[in-house]
Amino acid sequence: MxxxxxxxxxxxxxxxxxxxxxxxxxxxxxxxxxxxxxxxxxxxxxxxxxxxxxxxxxxxxxxxxxxxxxxxxxxxxxxxxxxxxxxxxxxxxxxxxxxxxxxxxCFVLAEAHTGAGRGHRVVFGAILGTGAGGGLVVDGKLHPGAGGLAGEWGHGTIVATKVSVAPFELPHFACGCGQSGCLDTVGAARGIERLHRHLHGTDLPSTEILARWEAGDAQAEQTIALQVELVSQPLALVVNIVGPGIVPVGGGLGNSAALIARIDAAVRPRILRKLDRPLVVPAQLTxxxxxxxxxxxxxxxxxx
The missing domain is CATH 3.30.420.40 (ATPase, nucleotide binding domain)
Known part of the structure; x- marks a missing residue:
């Protein structure tokens, strides 16, 4: 035992x-x-x-x-x-x-064996909680990578500065890792709050922004639309490089089925492999x- x-x-x-x-x-x-x-x-x-x-x-x-x-x-x-x-x-x-x-x-290892990744040879687990992180399982085995950093897609200067959502241009925000423009600055709960503040000058918790979005609030819709675009682009690149059969999403934002479905709908048109089923899905083990x-x-x- x-x-x-x-x-x-x-x-x-x-x-x-x-x-x-x-x-x-x-x-x-x-x-x-x-x-x-x-x-x-x-x-x-x-x-x-x-x-x-x-x-x-x-x-x-x-x-x-x-x-x-x-x-x-x-x-x-x-x-x-x-x-x-x-x-x-x-x-x-x-x-x-x-x-x-x-x-x-450990999250992706659990999802690969007993959660949403069951039956898939390659599983990339994406964490969208306080920050953004992830992990990779191949053939049922954890792949930690050099330094234990495989799957850590939250860091690196990868966030777009020209976007299709107003205001159409966005600065790179400073990240706690010492770089600027990391996904971690905009991609998870604190990122949604930062984007909402930048767009509307209002401080709201991510839970309230999501609740307003699901209720049809126009300002929250703009925030979520921008966040989905900023997340889906690097996530699509990860999918092309790693080739996962499924991407379970954990962390607090993974509890919003509507948000994960919208991210999935934005990721699949951006990847080389064409799928007629969801790829980015809520984690089953929360x-x-x-x-x-x-x-x-x-x-x-x-x-x-």
């Missing part, structure tokens, strides 16, 4: 996994962000609660970037693990094998994708 964890900046969730679709929830605790000893103790307490065997492996989905070569974690949200080889250090503390992957990778993906990570490690 695998003890699976989904670790975010505020909460640690855990489950005992006998398989990707057989999880026994062990509960959740606050994430100790500044004290690694307290962080390790929280993990150990949940493992003990589950009653896994003394040598049972631990598999973790964590916010941030995990370099598969060095094992180093980059995680601004949890300072006590930032810059640390989490698998090694936590494994030493627990006396167990520890596997670690970032949350976007609550426990991190735990399911972590469980799959652990189960993969046990395959002969």
């Amino acid at each position: 695998i003890t699976a964890f989904d670790i975010g900046g505020s909460t640690i969730k855990a489950a005992l996994a006998r398989g990707p679709e057989s999880l026994t929830m062990l509960g959740r605790v606050p994430t100790p962000r500044d004290d690694f000893s307290a962080f390790a103790d929280a993990i150990a307490g949940l493992i003990d609660k589950g009653g896994a065997s003394k040598d049972g492996p631990v598999a973790i989905s964590v916010t941030g970037v995990v370099d598969p070569d060095s094992g180093l974690v980059t995680c601004a949200n949890i300072p006590c693990i930032d810059g640390r080889n989490l698998a090694r250090d936590l494994g030493t503390r627990l006396g167990r094998t520890v596997l670690v992957a970032n949350d976007a990778d 609550t426990d994708a991190g735990l399911v993906g972590a469980a799959m990570l652990g189960l993969e490690s046990q395959e002969p």
